[in-house]
Amino acid sequence: MSRIALTLIAAALGPTASSSFAADSCPAPCLKLPTDSRYVSYQGPLPGGLNPILVGTLAKGKAKRVVVVEGAVHTQDLGTPLFLAIKVDVNGITMEPLVLGNGIYETDCTAGGSGMAWACTVSGTFWLDIDQNPSLNGVPLTVTLAAQNVAGAFLLSVNASMSIRLEKK
Numbered sequence: 734m735s736r737i738a739l740t741l742i743a744a745a746l747g748p749t750a751s752s753s754f755a756a757d758s759c760p761a762p763c764l765k766l767p768t769d770s771r772y773v774s775y776q777g778p779l780p781g782g783l784n785p786i787l788v789g790t791l792a793k794g795k796a797k798r799v800v801v802v803e804g805a806v807h808t809q810d811l812g813t814p815l816f817l818a819i820k821v822d823v824n825g826i827t828m829e830p831l832v833l834g835n836g837i838y839e840t841d842c843t844a845g846g847s848g849m850a851w852a853c854t855v856s857g858t859f860w861l862d863i864d865q866n867p868s869l870n871g872v873p874l875t876v877t878l879a880a881q882n883v884a885g886a887f888l889l890s891v892n893a894s895m896s897i898r899l900e901k902k
Contacts (some may be wrong), residue, residue, distance in 0.1 A: 735739070735861060745895075750830065753775065753776065753777020753778060754758050754775070754776055754777060754863060754901070755773060755774065755775045755776075755787075756774045757771075757772070757773045757774075757789070757860075758770075758771055758772040758880075759771055759789075763785040763790075766790055766791060766792040766873065767791055767792065768792045768793075768899070769791070769824065769898065769899050770791075770793065770865075770896070770897060770898045770899070771789040771790070771791055771876075771897045772789075772894070772895070772896045772897070773787050773788070773789045773894070773895050773896070773897075774787070774892070774893060774894040775891070775892070775893045775894075776891070776892050776893075777890070777891070778889065778890060778891070779801075779806075779808070779880060779882060779889040779890075780881075781881070782881055783818065783820060783837070783879045783880070783881040784878045784879055784880070784881065785878065785879045786806070786878060786879065786880050786891070786893050787804070787877070787878040787893055787894075787895045788875065788876070788878075789875075789876050789878050789895060789897050790873050790874065790875045790876070791873065791874040791876075791897060791899055792874075793871055793872055793873055793874065794869035794870050794871065794872060794874050795863060795898070795899065796861045796863060796864060796870055797863075797864065797901060797902050798821055798863045798864075798899050798900060798901060798902065799860050799861065799862050799863065799899075799901075800823050800828070800860065800861045800863065800869075800874060800876065800898070800899055801858070801859070801860050801896065801897075801898045801900055802821050802828060802858070802859045802860070802876055802878070802895060802896065802897050802898075803856070803857075803858050803859075803895070803896045803897075804819060804821055804856065804857060804859065804878045804893070804894070804895040805854060805855070805856035805857075805868065805893065805894055805895075806819055806854070806855055806856070806878075806880045806891050806892075806893040807852070807853070807854040807891065807892045807893070808852065808853050808854075808855055808882075808889045808890060808891045808892075809852040809853075809890075814843060814882040814884035814885070815841075815842040815843065815882060815884055816839065816840070816841050816842065816843070816853075816881065816882060816884040817839070817840050817842065817853050817854075817855040817881070817882055817883070818837050818838065818839040818840075818855065818880065818881050818882075818883050819837070819838050819855050819856075819857065819879065819880045820835075820836050820837045820838070820878075820879045820880075821857075821859040821876065821877070821878050821879075821895075822836070822876070822877050822879075823861050823866075823869060823874050823876050824868070824869060824872070824874060824875055825841075825874070826861060826868075826869070826879045828859035828860060828861045828867055829859065829860050829861060830859070836859075838855055838856075838857045839855070840853060840854070840855040840881060842854075843884075855880075862902070863885075864902075871901075874897075874899070876893045876895070876897045878893065880893065
């Protein structure tokens with residue numbers, strides 16, 4: 734197993750980054766990008782809006798391959814209105830399945846209509862066919878998982894993880 738190092742994720746979170754950390758199977762400076770798989774995780778505040786919290790890059794897309802991503806975001810902020818959403822893309826192209834046409838997965842975690850929740854997890858498996866997106870063939874594949882609390886409470890504490898694989902069809 735690759736060694737994992739904790740690094741600040743300041744680029745994604747701006748001023749809130751001082752209390753957030755990320756782990757990556759190819760830790761900075763990641764001189765040789767992985768070719769087939771990468772794993773990243775994050776623990777810290779969830780910024781306002783649908784903003785990236787996890788980013789991982791594979792060396793390059795290849796014909797007859799599919800990019801497969803499993804992603805999850807979990808929070809356990811007691812008594813907070815929670816309606817989590819995630820969206821995953823590769824080089825700006827939204828991954829399948831295109832939920833409601835926009836690729837945003839949402840989970841309403843309010844307890845029985847009370848408007849409050851005890852815990853919330855949103856997760857999904859996403860994919861994108863390289864052959865159907867030829868602009869991804871032969872270039873680095875940067876996968877981004879963005880998340881937000883649609884209910885509006887910002888700076889929730891979250892745990893998030895993402896695994897990225899390039900698989901033969």
